[in-house]
Amino acid sequence: MIPVGIKPLDTALGGGIKEGSTVAFVGSIEYDHVILMHQTVLNALKKGNKVLLVDFRQPPHMLLEELKNHGIDYAPYIENGSLLILDGYSNLYGQGTHTGRNVLPNPLDLGITTALIRETINKDGFDLFVIDDLTSHYILQPNPKSYVKAVVRLVNSVKFAGVGVLAATCSDVFTRSDLTAILIPFGYIIETSEGILRLKRSPYPIYIPEPIFRYIRTRDGIISAREYYSRFEGLKSHLKMDEKGRIMLDNLRVQIVDEYSERALIETVYDFLGPEEGKTFLYSWGKKQYVGQKKLSKRYPTDLREALEDVLSLTEASGGGILEIVELSKERIIIRGTNLFPNGRGYPYPLHVHYAGSIAQFLTELTGDEWEGKETKCEAMGADYCEFVFERK
Structure with missing residues (x-):
């Protein structure tokens, strides 16, 4: 070939x-x-x-x-x-x-x-x-x-x-x-x-x-x-400021959000809803990013590992931290993350539940089967790394 x-x-x-x-x-x-x-x-x-x-x-x-x-x-x-x-x-x-x-x-x-x-x-x-x-x-x-x-x-x-x-x-x-x-x-x-x-x-x-x-x-x-956008240089070269004060990544509008702002949002969700309802809300927030993207997901290769690695590389290129697959089977996937956005230590609840929702929804859209995800370990709570476990329902 x-x-x-x-x-x-x-x-x-x-x-x-x-x-x-x-x-x-x-x-x-x-x-x-x-x-x-x-x-x-x-x-x-x-x-x-x-x-x-x-x-x-x-x-x-x-x-x-x-x-x-x-x-x-x-x-x-x-x-x-x-x-x-x-x-x-x-x-x-x-x-x-x-x-x-x-x-x-x-x-x-x-x-x-x-x-x-x-x-x-x-x-x-x-x-x-x-x-x-x-x-x-x-x-x-x-x-x-x-x-x-x-x-x-x-x-x-x-x-x-x-x-x-x-x-x-x-x-x-x-x-x-x-x-x-x-x-x-x-x-x-x-x-x-x-x-x-x-x-x-x-x-x-x-x-x-x-x-x-x-x-x-x-x-x-x-x-x-x-592949291009999975590199930081690729992202940087396509970021433009237009005459209306908008930062555009090609035809997508983006905004720079600092860690303090996103952490404040997540902590506010927990303060108002409590730990369990807060996790549910943050998980749904993450899922929302991939809801309705089935057509886009079909353009990914059918190899599940390759598709996931492509998505995880975009997180790294955009400064969101490093995610890597540590276990992958037809029924169960475990992903480990370090220096995820927002960073921070000394918080009693997981700060990256939205990552679990996003990846679970991506898997659902890609495979056609429903997946559920959980953040089982979090750096913010004192763990050495964040861990996400996904299971096919």
Whole structure:
């Protein structure tokens, strides 16, 4: 399997894209889909695949520089011979005729171009054929439908030879019918648009019900928003103050709350309601944060440990303390916490019952079964750590 590099997508695919498959990366003029394709190519090279890349979008040296800005460095693989780039750009736009071993002589002559590509693949024994991108050629064609047919024939012939194919295309340019037609030979279709990634098609079973994920474009490539926000630097870079005096985390309004304020709120609940009713209230307050989030929960991987670890990492990234799983079974989960928010010592009642409610509701939304949680130990009451026990009802 070749990982795409977006953790929840690779989980949905059972580890990544099956080697020898055909994959279309579809997107808009923001070109996130192109970066994601090259991210996948880099992962294929790291696994020892031999790759032929045909570049129609820009001169190869500019492509290499562009990709370095997103953590994709092809130089070592060009040097060791595992990556060959064919220049399909210079003879489209450059003055005069460009010649050389790795230059396509007349890219607009589809018959010659596809024949040269197939010959190179067969002669040098490539494992993967990559096109960056299908759109550049499409807009230059006097007869776009002939181009679509040529691409379909090329992809199918390469696939028939047992070689995998990756291609990028911009859906904003193609007509609807031409886009549908050119995607026919591809087994996988991965679409990116405005920070949302969708797995539109897969020839193999998908391991989660709704393969739709938020992503962020970074200097390390395209990564899942969940992974990005689990890092403090990721959270910090997306916090903005708007002109109305609101602190926004993308489209979510947030506020800085100090420990004293939250502890005062929790202590006030206990003062007014007493210890037992206070715990019930705080537990319900925690549950409320995840009530109705079933659709969001479905986007988490089906692996319970991985889903929980993702949620717990967000607590750490946001300064809420460290939570770790110490026991996990189908019926019982124990989580241990240190330096949880709010911190404090010398209080007679547990201060983090709302954590128990939040995680219990998350488990309920994720699994479809009802879970109950308790804070059985608390640092505020003198314990060395906080402990939360969850049981499936």
